[in-house]
Amino acid sequence: MKNEVNRPGDQVELRQRAEEITREDKAQSPEQLAPLSPEAMRQTIHELRVHQIELEIQNDELGRKQVELDATRTRYFDIYDLAPVGYLTVSEMGLILEANFTSTTLLGRGKEVLVKRLLSQFILPEDQDIYYQLSKHLFETGNLQACDLRIGKPDGTVFWAHLIATTAQDADSSPVCRLVMSDITERKQAEERIREQAELLNQTSDAIYVCSMNDVITVWNRGAEKMFGWLASEILGCRSMETLVSPAVHGMAEEIKHHTLEQGDWFGELDFVSKTGSQIAGDVRVSLVNSSPNMPKFFLVLVTDITEKKQMEAKFMRAQRMESIGTLAGGVAHDLNNIFSPILLSLPLLRYPLDPADLNETLNLVESSAKRGALIVKQLLTYARGRSGKKINMQLAHLVKDMDNIIRETFPRNITVDFQRIQELWIVQGDPTQIHQILLNLCVNARDAMPQGGTLRVEMENRLLDEDFARGNPESKAGPYVCIRVSDTGTGILPEHIDKIFDPFFTTKEIGKGTGLGLATVLGIVKTHGGFIKVNSTVGQGTTLEVFLPATPEAAEAVVHAKTPNLPRGNGETLLVVDDEENIRDITGRILTRHGYRVLSAANGIEAKSLYDQNRATISIVLADYMMPNLDGLQLARALHRMNPEVRIILSSGVTEALTDGIIAEFKTYGVIEQIAKPYTADILLNMLYDILHPQQQAYKEREHE
Numbered sequence: 092m093k094n095e096v097n098r099p100g101d102q103v104e105l106r107q108r109a110e111e112i113t114r115e116d117k118a119q120s121p122e123q124l125a126p127l128s129p130e131a132m133r134q135t136i137h138e139l140r141v142h143q144i145e146l147e148i149q150n151d152e153l154g155r156k157q158v159e160l161d162a163t164r165t166r167y168f169d170i171y172d173l174a175p176v177g178y179l180t181v182s183e184m185g186l187i188l189e190a191n192f193t194s195t196t197l198l199g200r201g202k203e204v205l206v207k208r209l210l211s212q213f214i215l216p217e218d219q220d221i222y223y224q225l226s227k228h229l230f231e232t233g234n235l236q237a238c239d240l241r242i243g244k245p246d247g248t249v250f251w252a253h254l255i256a257t258t259a260q261d262a263d264s265s266p267v268c269r270l271v272m273s274d275i276t277e278r279k280q281a282e283e284r285i286r287e288q289a290e291l292l293n294q295t296s297d298a299i300y301v302c303s304m305n306d307v308i309t310v311w312n313r314g315a316e317k318m319f320g321w322l323a324s325e326i327l328g329c330r331s332m333e334t335l336v337s338p339a340v341h342g343m344a345e346e347i348k349h350h351t352l353e354q355g356d357w358f359g360e361l362d363f364v365s366k367t368g369s370q371i372a373g374d375v376r377v378s379l380v381n382s383s384p385n386m387p388k389f390f391l392v393l394v395t396d397i398t399e400k401k402q403m404e405a406k407f408m409r410a411q412r413m414e415s416i417g418t419l420a421g422g423v424a425h426d427l428n429n430i431f432s433p434i435l436l437s438l439p440l441l442r443y444p445l446d447p448a449d450l451n452e453t454l455n456l457v458e459s460s461a462k463r464g465a466l467i468v469k470q471l472l473t474y475a476r477g478r479s480g481k482k483i484n485m486q487l488a489h490l491v492k493d494m495d496n497i498i499r500e501t502f503p504r505n506i507t508v509d510f511q512r513i514q515e516l517w518i519v520q521g522d523p524t525q526i527h528q529i530l531l532n533l534c535v536n537a538r539d540a541m542p543q544g545g546t547l548r549v550e551m552e553n554r555l556l557d558e559d560f561a562r563g564n565p566e567s568k569a570g571p572y573v574c575i576r577v578s579d580t581g582t583g584i585l586p587e588h589i590d591k592i593f594d595p596f597f598t599t600k601e602i603g604k605g606t607g608l609g610l611a612t613v614l615g616i617v618k619t620h621g622g623f624i625k626v627n628s629t630v631g632q633g634t635t636l637e638v639f640l641p642a643t644p645e646a647a648e649a650v651v652h653a654k655t656p657n658l659p660r661g662n663g664e665t666l667l668v669v670d671d672e673e674n675i676r677d678i679t680g681r682i683l684t685r686h687g688y689r690v691l692s693a694a695n696g697i698e699a700k701s702l703y704d705q706n707r708a709t710i711s712i713v714l715a716d717y718m719m720p721n722l723d724g725l726q727l728a729r730a731l732h733r734m735n736p737e738v739r740i741i742l743s744s745g746v747t748e749a750l751t752d753g754i755i756a757e758f759k760t761y762g763v764i765e766q767i768a769k770p771y772t773a774d775i776l777l778n779m780l781y782d783i784l785h786p787q788q789q790a791y792k793e794r795e796h797e
Contacts, residue, residue, distance in 0.1 A: 177272035199244035320366030505544030540581030696722020
């Protein structure tokens with residue numbers, strides 16, 4: 092409301108206007124008009140004033156509404172006309188009804204030119220069918236549609252447009268198409284450049300492919316077709332990690348993506364799977380490709396097949412391990428003879444009646460000696476037959492315990508062995524077999540450097556290396572490490588030999604005493620684990636080698652296994668024991684029977700098939716040997732699985748080398764739910780059976796297979 096409404100001048104003006112109206116009315120109907128009294132005049136003025144105020148209020152409201160309308164129009168102009176993408180409204184016949192400012196810029200034509208024109212006439216002829224199909228499906232289904240096509244401008248240039256279309260109704264309820272148009276020319280050009288570059292590399296045997304940010308494969312060269320077996324038409328649009336990479340390393344996807352986005356590239360080895368399911372070891376480089384600033388990024392992946400190389404490395408490692416084992420043979424033979432002696436001497440005593448105390452003591456001696464012998468064989472086989480390549484998070488303090496046992500049992504007695512272990516070591520990601528090989532090779536070298544005896548000391552500690560250390564040691568990087576230090580008090584290394592000790596086939600030992608591959612192997616393993624080695628030696632005083640392995644600064648929690656005071660018993664379940672060794676069948680059957688199980692025995696796979704066929708309804712678990720005549724463990728598992736897909740089999744074997752990852756995976760598909768290594772003890776077998784038959788109870792879930 093305006094403040095001037097009540098001013099005296101307004102009253103005078105109102106009175107004058109009122110008198111004029113009155114005079115006009117009087118002039119028109121003098122007989123009907125009479126002079127107004129002062130009171131009537133005041134009333135008239137009051138009514139006119141109220142009316143004026145009402146009009147002014149209405150005028151103010153209309154003004155405010157006009158301001159809001161202007162603001163709304165401005166916002167609409169900003170949102171619609173100046174949007175970063177083009178907005179078009181197109182009729183069902185394809186006529187442009189509306190176009191925002193951005194769309195006129197994209198199309199290179201003013202709004203007056205575009206409106207009432209067919210959109211298709213601006214699309215390149217070879218792409219018009221794409222637009223026709225989009226429009227047809229849109230109005231038939233009403234579902235959102237999208238496509239990429241090329242549009243020509245008046246100046247002769249062409250740009251790639253990405254169209255997203257949806258349906259709406261016009262003011263007269265006619266169906267129309269609402270289009271969002273964006274220029275994707277730079278993205279298409281980037282994709283084309285990548286395709287051209289990939290085509291140039293099609294002659295290489297390496298696999299080259301390109302993935303979008305969400306891991307969808309967009310480019311696939313012929314090298315990739317040859318390596319993985321997938322044609323481009325089959326693989327494009329699939330996710331690379333889901334389709335190509337072994338399930339065991341799926342968890343690395345986010346790590347690789349994050350590292351590549353931060354650093355620009357990633358190097359490493361990955362296990363791939365071909366179309367036929369075969370395993371491929373790949374040396375991989377992932378690079379980040381920017382199509383242009385503020386545009387989508389891509390991952391360019393280069394894979395070199397190193398499967399044959401890895402197989403050769405594995406054979407080399409095996410040969411070198413066997414060389415190391417050979418150097419221990421004398422100590423092993425001596426130790427096994429010491430183990431067998433008390434067993435053989437105790438057996439005659441058991442043929443005669445003994446009082447309970449003597450009998451128990453004798454049996455304990457036999458059992459202890461047998462376990463000691465089995466442990467030595469197990470440790471040597473684990474090392475000699477171990478398969479490399481599987482890196483896991485591990486605590487080196489636990490791993491070194493096994494090596495401590497081997498060294499103490501096999502090294503000459505004139506060498507004092509001192510293993511310093513701490514339980515709070517950081518976690519290291521590595522291959523246990525290869526770490527074993529590092530330790531054994533270093534210890535054997537130390538032993539050979541002390542022909543007259545001495546002290547072998549193995550120590551481990553956490554080391555946090557700073558940037559100053561890294562600058563002084565080019566092979567290292569700043570960060571957390573676990574350091575394994577192997578020291579001897581032997582002859583030492585001559586200064587002129589220090590730089591050569593890691594060279595393959597370099598050795599100062601006599602012919603037949605060594606090949607010179609031990610330290611070369613150690614260096615190769617350490618480098619594949621991202622670590623490095625430092626050497627310090629003084630002639631006549633001894634040598635110290637420090638192995639640094641990258642670590643995660645977290646201490647592994649010690650797992651304490653509770654001892655089970657009483658062995659678990661069965662409840663009359665029927666078990667089928669299959670083994671071609673009569674003694675094993677006999678003693679296993681007696682143990683199981685004594686602990687509440689009903690036992691059926693078969694000497695080979697053919698007998699086992701027949702017994703299972705007759706008793707399939709009652710047999711709960713099959714305990715089968717892997718190495719048997721006629722039908723081996725795998726063939727038997729297949730046969731029993733055909734009889735009963737729900738069959739449960741425990742596989743026993745004393746030859747772990749034969750059980751490759753592929754065979755183990757195949758066993759699982761045929762009902763093998765557990766493996767047990769020979770020789771096994773009664774408590775291991777009974778606890779395993781109890782776990783399988785009582786999965787809801789965890790009392791015996793944690794156990795040590797030693």
